[in-house]
């Protein structure tokens with residue numbers, strides 16, 4: 001490990017997985033066009049109708065299992081040859097890991113896992129993944145397992161380690177997020193004053209409330225990320 005390598009933190013959102021066939025949330029025909037957040041992504045929804053919530057996330061899991069990493073995910077792996085790369089993702093899919101990225105921190109959970117409703121540290125793999133979480137799959141307290149997803153209204157346990165990574169970064173790459181959801185959307189503000197910040201998203205230029213330093217690159221992850229990576233590899 002070369003300690004002098006520059007540090008890159010990638011802040012990724014649903015847009016990086018769009019070209020892999022995974023629906024985003026807020027684009028036209030995004031998930032939140034067809035479902036109400038309060039029906040499927042809150043602790044109250046889970047208490048009221050666990051079958052609906054668990055079924056919704058089993059569908060998300062089925063979609064993820066069919067998807068493959070795209071050139072946006074794989075280009076980020078190449079960066080590890082010359083940089084210390086940390087990925088902080090809002091995504092619950094495992095496409096960064098399957099592409100081969102070494103350091104991935106999930107802010108909003110991991111669709112491949114289930115969690116006890118009693119002990120938040122009891123997190124287990126869903127086995128077999130194809131079946132998803134079954135109704136009647138109980139934790140050691142005899143309570144139904146829930147998806148390992150951070151619901152709206154819940155704390156984001158990984159936000160502190162994520163903020164620390166951003167504080168240490170020389171370069172921050174924000175990719176494919178509408179920057180609507182906090183605290184994730186505020187992470188860029190932890191960057192040092194001399195850090196370079198790039199924002200790759202088809203709608204980058206219309207984003208509001210961006211840090212003044214942010215360089216916007218309007219484009220799709222599958223093409224704009226490999227281009228950015230080529231540039232960064234030359235600069236390293």
Ligand code: OAD
Nearest residue numbers: 013014015018024025026090176177178179181203220221
């Ligand atoms: P959104 O659906 O809010 O935003 C998706 C972003 O991806 C938009 O800015 C699009 O312009 C962009 N996009 C679409 N296609 C793209 C492509 N091919 N390449 C690059 N960008 C593209 O998704 P997030 O910002 O990730 O949380 O949403 C944040 C959180 O809201 C999610 O983690 C999820 C959701 O509710 C929970 O469920 C807790």
